[in-house]
Amino acid sequence: MLKDKVIVITGGAGRLGIEFASAVIENGGYAVIADVNDEVGNAAVSSIAEKYNIDRIFFVNLDISSVESLEKLIDSVDSKFKRIDGLVNSAYPRNKNYGRHFFDVEYSDFCENVSMNLGGYFLACQKFSQYFKKQGYGNIVNISSIYGVIAPKFEIYDNTPMTMPVEYAAIKSGLLMLTQYMAKYFRGMNIRVNALSPGGIQDGQPESFLSAYKNVCLNKGMLDKTDISGALVFLLSEMSQYINGQNIIVDDGFSI
Ligand SMILES: NC(=O)c1ccc[n+]([C@@H]2O[C@H](COP(=O)([O-])OP(=O)(O)OC[C@H]3O[C@@H](n4cnc5c(N)ncnc54)[C@H](O)[C@@H]3O)[C@@H](O)[C@H]2O)c1
Numbered sequence: 001m002l003k004d005k006v007i008v009i010t011g012g013a014g015r016l017g018i019e020f021a022s023a024v025i026e027n028g029g030y031a032v033i034a035d036v037n038d039e040v041g042n043a044a045v046s047s048i049a050e051k052y053n054i055d056r057i058f059f060v061n062l063d064i065s066s067v068e069s070l071e072k073l074i075d076s077v078d079s080k081f082k083r084i085d086g087l088v089n090s091a092y093p094r095n096k097n098y099g100r101h102f103f104d105v106e107y108s109d110f111c112e113n114v115s116m117n118l119g120g121y122f123l124a125c126q127k128f129s130q131y132f133k134k135q136g137y138g139n140i141v142n143i144s145s146i147y148g149v150i151a152p153k154f155e156i157y158d159n160t161p162m163t164m165p166v167e168y169a170a171i172k173s174g175l176l177m178l179t180q181y182m183a184k185y186f187r188g189m190n191i192r193v194n195a196l197s198p199g200g201i202q203d204g205q206p207e208s209f210l211s212a213y214k215n216v217c218l219n220k221g222m223l224d225k226t227d228i229s230g231a232l233v234f235l236l237s238e239m240s241q242y243i244n245g246q247n248i249i250v251d252d253g254f255s256i
Pocket residue numbers: 010011012013014015016017034035036037040062063064065089090091092093094120143144145146197198199200201202
């Protein structure tokens with residue numbers, strides 16, 4: 001479905017990013033893992049290259065909050081391939097105080113987290129869309145979340161130290177409107193912008209939480225990290241050519 005498409009994945013060394021890169025490779029594309037963490041980025045490239053026995057995967061260091069870093073990334077991918085077909089925004093920057101309960105969140109932390117994350121997504125989209133405009137086409141997929149779509153189900157966090165951070169609600173809902181804004185702003189430029197909103201992904205959460213989560217889903221409950229890739233490949237492919245400014249939710253019915 002993605003034959004020879006060159007896809008850049010920000011946060012590509014992360015839990016979902018690695019799966020997205022693998023799915024691009026499995027579907028015949030080239031994947032560029034663009035991540036701020038060199039060590040995990042290089043390790044991800046080695047493991048995917050070994051698994052699929054291919055040289056279609058690359059690592060480039062990237063900080064989504066730096067203009068210079070984004071320009072360097074775009075230049076390096078362009079000089080290698082002479083094109084960029086798609087951008088997947090899957091980075092997850094947060095500061096050391098991220099994840100606190102609502103009444104404990106400091107104003108400065110709220111602002112910093114929104115700036116690092118939503119600001120970084122804006123900047124990556126802006127720089128890539130400038131390139132896409134010149135190129136004559138482009139495709140952006142922003143990874144949002146069900147928590148950009150609905151208010152948290154706080155009750156599932158009862159009896160755990162976890163919560164759904166308030167910054168996350170602001171970031172992910174903001175990203176959905178940013179996605180629509182850009183899709184419309186790029187009218188006539190042949191640049192698509194869509195969002196993909198996953199439900200929660202299993203990652204060693206306590207059993208009581210997994211079971212409370214499952215109770216508000218339809219079949220599976222928390223998803224595996226591989227469960228999101230099908231929708232991503234669809235959005236990156238020509239099969240979704242006229243899907244633009246939309247949000248695809250993959251959450252086993254959590255949000256309905
Ligand atoms: N995991 C989930 O349950 C879940 C659910 C819904 C949505 N999401 C969304 O999916 C996306 C990926 O989440 P994940 O679970 O893979 O996160 P993760 O923390 O596993 O990976 C995020 C990656 O982003 C990189 N990163 C951090 N700051 C960066 C920066 N400034 N520039 C470039 N890269 C940077 C990190 O090094 C890391 O490799 C995020 O947008 C997240 O909000 C995740």
